Amino acid sequence: MSRFHIGGKVVDSVDFLQKRHWAWRLDLWPFAIIYGVWLMAIVPILDAGDAFIVLGSLVAIHILVFLFTVWSVDFKCFVQYTKVNDIHRADTCKVTPAKFSGSKEIVPLHFRKLAGSSNSVDVEEIYFDFRKQRFIYSKEKNTFCKLPYPSKEKIGYYIKNTGYGTDAKVVAATEKWGRNVFEGSVTYILGKSVGDPLEKAALKGIEWSYKSDEKSMPKKGGGNAVQIVQRHHFASHLKRMGVVVRVQEQFFAFVKGAPETIQERLVDVPAFYMKTYKKHTRQGSRVLALAYKSLPDMTVSEARSLEREVVESGLTFAGFVVFNCPIRGDSATILTELKGSSHDLVMITGDQALTACHVAGQVNIISKPALILVNGKNSGEYEWVSPDETDIIKYSENEAEALSESYDLCIGGDCIEMLQQTSGILKVIPYVKVFARVAPEQKELIMTTFKSVGRVTLMCGDGTNDVGALKQAHIGVALLNAIPPAQKEKSSSEAPSKNDSAKSGKSKKLKSLVENGEGPSKSRAVSKSESTSNQAVNRHLTAAEMQREKLKKLMNELNEEGDGRSAPVVKLGDASMASPFTAKHASIAPTTDVIRQGRSTLVTTLQMFKILGLNCLATAYVLSVMNLDGVKLGDVQATISGVFTAAFFLFISHARPLPTLSAERPHPNIFCSYVFLSLLGQFAVHLFFLISSVKEAEKYMPDECIEPDSDFHPNLVNTVSYMVGMMLQVATFAVNYMGHPFNQSISENKPFLYALLGAVGFFTVITSDLFRDLNDWLKLVPLPRALRDKLMIWALLMFLCCYTWERLLRWAFPGKMPAWRKRQQHVAATIEKKKSL
Known part of the structure; x- marks a missing residue:
């Protein structure tokens, strides 16, 4: 069986693969044979030039095969791997994720003997890692299962468990589950508290401080220090968190959480409870309920072993903490702009x-x-x-x-x-x-x-809770908290509040703390001295001292990682790992930047394809049909044409998007009625202008037969075809330039405007034959006055026809409007109709 259907939330199926030996890969040995055939059979019978053309084609095919192994996981598996039915013969597996969970990946398959097993026979474990999750092969279920954690076992399991008494068991558990590291919301680093801005705002509002030894105390003194003994961290499904603390020799349980959650755990719910918290939430404030209870006398180890349910039940209501979180000044403006640009x-x-x-x-x-x-x-x-x-x-x-x-x-x-x-x-x-x-x-x-x-979705997120949604969105924008530059000491009194505001993206200020009741008794201040070890820096250390320093450094690293009770550094940036775009600031302004730049890039790409298509169609006609009639271009003429083309492409690619998003949407791809009709209509006008001009020029030339393979020599037809071709080129760029409402218009894109004016002036000069020496250098013969006037008038008419056709199609075939937008417009029209009646 080479495929296992897992059907989970993350992984749908797994295919077993065995890597081919490098010599048997399908992108190597077949081409080695082909190259040998080329060397032995093709080279002797063909000229050197033709043989190398064949070689170039083979190399191009070989390169394409290699690129397809990069572009497609399935093709890479076909070329570099073979499917196997026996799991023990496989060394790799192709993981197909569940729907909307990303793309396929090739990951290694691991085999290992479990360490620290008490059985005499080693147990083999087969697993693979996919997106930081481990899947282990189960012989009973004959499939792969997600790594189970012993968090939902029966109580008897935990009673019988004696912990990890040997180093081998510790190693085995670490290899299986990894280190259990707790990440707190606030921690103490380099003399200051960092972490959740809400927690910091609460500490600042009540004028307490948090220290690195799990202690919290009043800043101004006069109260007892609070020692954190045990933490039950916040869980999104529980909507609460709790701690066991010691104040002097007495233990308390402090709990905070959503008001509706804490309400269920109170011994006595005040009559004003629901009315009060709903009043503040309707005003846009963030409300947390606070509760506590006294714990009986016990030892520290007993306090640390209390179950969460015991700590967070039978509580006494302490009050509400109400946070006023002012909205960023630019949020309403940006969201209004997004709403006005056809976004829901x-x-x-x-x-x-x-x-x-x-x-x-x-x-x-x-x-x-x-x-x-x-x-x-x-x-x-x-x-x-x-x-x-x-x-x-x-x-x-x-x-x-x-x-x-x-x-x-x-x-x-x-x-x-x-x-x-x-x-x-x-x-x-x-x-x-x-x-x-x-x-x-x-x-x-x-x-x-x-x-x-x-729906096509764009999502902004700034935390670990948003990672899954950011991965699912078509466009994910992670918002990080910007670290402001160091401020001068003259504004040191204002620095903390400014830094907090910059780091959080919101000014989180405590509005009111207690609606009813007070917490435990006021505590006294406890001072703490910090030791330094800078005296031994400038002398040589003995072997024993070096060993002690090494052990000290190791212990510090372990403390930073966490031992289950201390709060390590909060790891920021999880959201940026799951999204293709990361903003260095907490503002949602980057969303408009992404959409604005995306629309600009899309319309620029579309106009590039249209311009290239029209130029290629006109050039194809000149090089095929007209070339059979002896029409050719001189080297200088072709060079001048290429210079103008390169300049035009350069300048239109530098067009900047408009600062304001438009309600109109661009066409999502080139395979639409607008693009095809525009190309066909403009090419028809170009072809008519080109054929008519050449036929008109032939009336002024004596009948002569020009061989297609003959060298170029100036004549009236060659001159007219060159001038008409360049006029078509300038008109194509001018007509198909996509300006408003997405990019700068031609008048705003100054380099492109000047290039167009320069090209028009240049061809006006050579058509009018004002400088004969210039025309001789370009190998252009003089035009009869009547023909010259006709060319100028026809060129103007050609431009007006193409311009009118293009604008008509843009009006008739606007960008596709999403279904929800059509429904909104229909509802709005219905409401307006009812009002008029």
Whole structure:
């Protein structure tokens, strides 16, 4: 069996391959034989020139075969590998990912003996790594399975487990699962706290500081230090996090999280609880609920072994922490520009639905009344509810499209789970404008749903939670937090706030801390002295001292990696690994840059193909039909023509995109009615102009028979054909230049404008025969006055016909409008019609 169908979320199937010996690769031995045949059979019977032409063709084919192995994974497998049925004969495998999960890859297949096994017989493990995930072969299931982690075992499994008592077991576990490194939200580096801007804003708001030894204390003194004993990190599916701390000799459990999550874990819920947090979320603030409970006397080891459920249950409400996160000044402007350029805007966030709707309204993502899908009063029934709870509409998945015509819809992560269970994903998600409280895998699901209904997606993300969705989007833009340059000491008092703002992209400021109650008693300040070891830098170290320094350095590295309790440096930039574009700033402005540059590149490519096509058609006629009549070009003439062509191509490729995005979209490819009709129409005009001009010139020439293979010599027909050809070339560039609404117009692209004017002036001069010496150098004969006037008039008419035809086609065949945009325009027209009645 050479293929395993896995059918997972990441991998669909795996094919077993064995690498061919280099001598038996299909891109080597067949060509070695062909080259030998060429040397032994072709070279003796052909001239040297013809033989080398054959060799060049063979080399070109060989190069194409090599390039196809780079371009296509399937072709590379066919050329360099053979399929095998026995897994033990395979050394490589071709991994076919699941739909919308990327492209195929060739990865090595690993075989190893498990270390540290207690059995006398070694156990062989077969696995491959694909996108930082390990898949292990299971003999029982006869397929590959994702590496399992012992996180959902029965309680008896953990009771019997005695840990890793030997170095061999530690090595075996490390090889299997890797190091378990905790990444905290805030850590202490080089004398300052770095990490989550929200956490830093909270510490700043309550005027506390966090130190490297897991301690937090008031900045101004007068209180007790809080020692963190155990952490239960934030989980997106739990929507909360908790810590066990020690204040003096007493232990407390502190928990924070989403208000609706903490509400379920409170012993007593205040009457104002829901009303208060909904009030702040409707105003666009980010609200977290705080809760705590006292723990009985215990040892530190017992506190560290407390289960999460014990720590985060039976809590006492402490208050709400409300964060005011002002929107970046350019966000609304940029999103308005995107909306006006025929783009549909959707917000995907982990914030509460009321907060998300408020922010979406401020940045013009939603413009109609909002409806939020919530679980109704009756169990199992869902309702569309307005943010102020005045409008309530019964939910029906078949009415989502009609409802989106009058309202902007918002759903949460729990509703997405309901849609998955009822198979309503495709009926609802394409019409939703705001997604709130979504988990990372749900973000990925949203992007795949949009792609499955034919949407072309661009997504911005700035964190690890966005990695899956960024990979699924057609265009991913990772937003990184820019590090500002070092500021001078004169503004040191303002530096912290400015640095925080620059690093986070938002000014996260604490609005109010406690609505009801207070936390534990105020604590006293504890000072801490820091030791330095700079005294032994300038003297030679003994062998023992060098060994101690080496061990000290190793311990520092291990502490930086983390031991399960300390918080190491947060690793930033995960989003940039999953997206093709990375912005160094937190602003969404790069999205408009990507679209603007993409549209400019697309229209430039289209006009290049059109210009090349028209030039090639005219040149083909000159070099074929007219060449049989003896029409030729001189060397100087061909050189001048090539110089003008190169200059034109250079200058049109440097056209800059317009600063404002247009609502009109460019044509996505060259295989469309607009391009074909434009080429055929313009070529018909060019051909008519060329044939008419040459026929007119023949009336002024005596009848003579010119051999096609004869040398070039100036005559009236050659002169007219050269002038007409250059006029066609200039007209082609001028007519097919794509300016507004995507690029600079001809008048704004000064180098191209001057090149066109120079070409027109040059050909006006040589046609008018103002400088006879110049025409003699170009080997152009004088034109009769009547013929010269006709050429000038016909050239003008040719340009006007082509220009009119091109503009007519651009009006008749605009860029394709997406289906959702057509639906919006139809709805808007219907509403306007009803208003007029």
